[in-house]
Amino acid sequence: MHYIPRKIEQNINVALKRNKSVLLLGARQTGKTTLLNQIPTDLYISLALPTVRQRFEKDLALLLGEIEALHTKKAKIPLIVIDEVQKIPEIMDLAQDLIDRKKAQFILTGSSARKLKQPGKINLLPGRVVALKLTPLTISELPKDKKNLEELLLYGTLPEIITQSKSQDKETDLISYISTYLEEEVRAEALVRNVGSFSRFLELAASESGNIINFRKLSQEIGVAHTTIAAYYQILEDCLIAERIEPLRHTKTRRRLTALPKYLFFDLGVRRLSANEGTKLPAKYIGSIFEQFVGLELINSINLAAERYKIYFWRDVNGSSEVDWILDKQGEYIPIETKLTSNPTIKDAKHLQTFLAEYENTDKAYIICTVPRKIKLHEGIYALPWQEMGELIF
Known part of the structure; x- marks a missing residue:
């Protein structure tokens, strides 16, 4: 599919330059994955893939290990993309820990805010993450x-x-x-x-x-x-x-x-x-x-x-x-x-x-x-x- 440039790309880049992580929400097919392919990242994980999702559902420590290994190799803080984060909402807590320890910067995407809003279960990373929304195309x-x-x-x-x-x-x-x-x-x-x-x-x-x-x-x-x-x-x-x-x-x-x-x-x-x-x-x-x-x-x-x-x-x-x-x-x-x-x-x-x-x-x-x-x-x-x-x- 031909890529149509999105104005929100500038908002994302501004947030990343401020050393913030990004939570990008948007309905299915609004172009989140296509947009993220335009941004250079160090690790891309799609939880929409059943095999990937099942692997981390069984042991979230595997994801922590992969990201910490990247931090050791990189001279700068690695940028990690996790697509469809609502599939494993507990990743939000892991992200908070890594952000606080300056081990990673994230772009987290989701096509539903439902599981991310459940009280007592999920940390929405206040102050650590810039929340943005990708909509269908504007005029x-x-x-x-x-x-x-x-x-x-x-x-x-x-x-x-x-x-x-x-x-x-x-x-x-x-x-x-x-x-x-x-x-x-x-x-x-x-x-x-x-x-x-x-x-x-x-x-x-x-x-x-x-x-x-x-x-x-x-x-x-x-x-x-x-x-x-x-x-x-x-x-x-x-x-x-x-x-x-x-x-x-x-x-x-x-x-x-x-x-x-x-x-x-x-x-x-x-x-x-x-x-x-x-x-x-x-x-x-x-x-x-x-x-x-x-x-x-x-x-x-x-x-x-x-x-x-x-x-x-x-x-x-x-x-x-x-x-x-x-x-x-x-x-x-x-x-x-x-x-x-x-x-x-x-x-x-x-x-x-x-x-x-x-x-x-x-x-x-x-x-x-x-x-x-x-x-x-x-x-x-x-x-x-x-x-x-x-x-x-x-």
């Missing part, structure tokens, strides 16, 4: 000939899918992803007892991606407790399949804002196949899919930013006023609406105007759409091409 990472919006909405932006030239090959690979990872590994990772209910949940969660989620309502549709629905969504978060987006709750008016979250599937191609949708973008839902595309781009770009920005949505309890996305730049709010149109007007900015009037710490608002270049629609309100929304963050 700025896409090759110039891969920026067809319809294709991106249909097939998503996983590197392996983007590099395929034929639509049928993209579809085949996405089907394989669903069957080999979502349906098997996520269930195994979660130790789900009721496989049938989890499969129904997965399809419904994909269909509801981008919508406000009411656990009790979903529990009635699937026939399980609302606490089970909450646990299932936590599984998707831990396995890096879904992003939880909180509503903006801050207001100085008497407006009652929703307290319910949204969830976004991490990739639109994976979402579509999980929801059992075909290869035609339905006119009824295409606006929602574009909204999710913009939300994911903002989230993925925030992951690359040096500043700690956040993303929210804004909606009152009866839905009379809502804004698709709110970018929180350390207290400065930027409201963002999405419209799949090349001819936006100030009428499309009604909710943006409401938001600007109610929040003092914001003076600009944007409609992300398909205009060829940036347009000023009104004082402080702009239409912005979807290809250029990275300028809101970087």
Whole structure:
């Protein structure tokens, strides 16, 4: 597969130069292994290989011995890559010991945070490790000939899918992803007892991606407790399949804002196949899919930013006023609406105007759409091409 340069490579190199180790999390097929092949290392261990994993599961001292032997041979501290570290979470404790004794520097990767978060079992190496996240490709990472919006909405932006030239090959690979990872590994990772209910949940969660989620309502549709629905969504978060987006709750008016979250599937191609949708973008839902595309781009770009920005949505309890996305730049709010149109007007900015009037710490608002270049629609309100929304963050 042709390597597509990733912006997070710079973040990794900066951390390594500061003598920090790196914990790189990312869903399957986001390109972690391919990325690491670009970085010179002294030892590469993939726990995805059963023989390798079984060897160290039996005796973790073997790994300790290999790394200490490397340290003896090297004039500098060796750089060790351990891929899929969640397969043997106890390696985190071993890594802490070696880091503290200055015997090794690590890049640890994982496609699930679930086992790494279990209390009392795993040390997440606070202060010793820089935690980074590898997402599907951002717009700025896409090759110039891969920026067809319809294709991106249909097939998503996983590197392996983007590099395929034929639509049928993209579809085949996405089907394989669903069957080999979502349906098997996520269930195994979660130790789900009721496989049938989890499969129904997965399809419904994909269909509801981008919508406000009411656990009790979903529990009635699937026939399980609302606490089970909450646990299932936590599984998707831990396995890096879904992003939880909180509503903006801050207001100085008497407006009652929703307290319910949204969830976004991490990739639109994976979402579509999980929801059992075909290869035609339905006119009824295409606006929602574009909204999710913009939300994911903002989230993925925030992951690359040096500043700690956040993303929210804004909606009152009866839905009379809502804004698709709110970018929180350390207290400065930027409201963002999405419209799949090349001819936006100030009428499309009604909710943006409401938001600007109610929040003092914001003076600009944007409609992300398909205009060829940036347009000023009104004082402080702009239409912005979807290809250029990275300028809101970087």
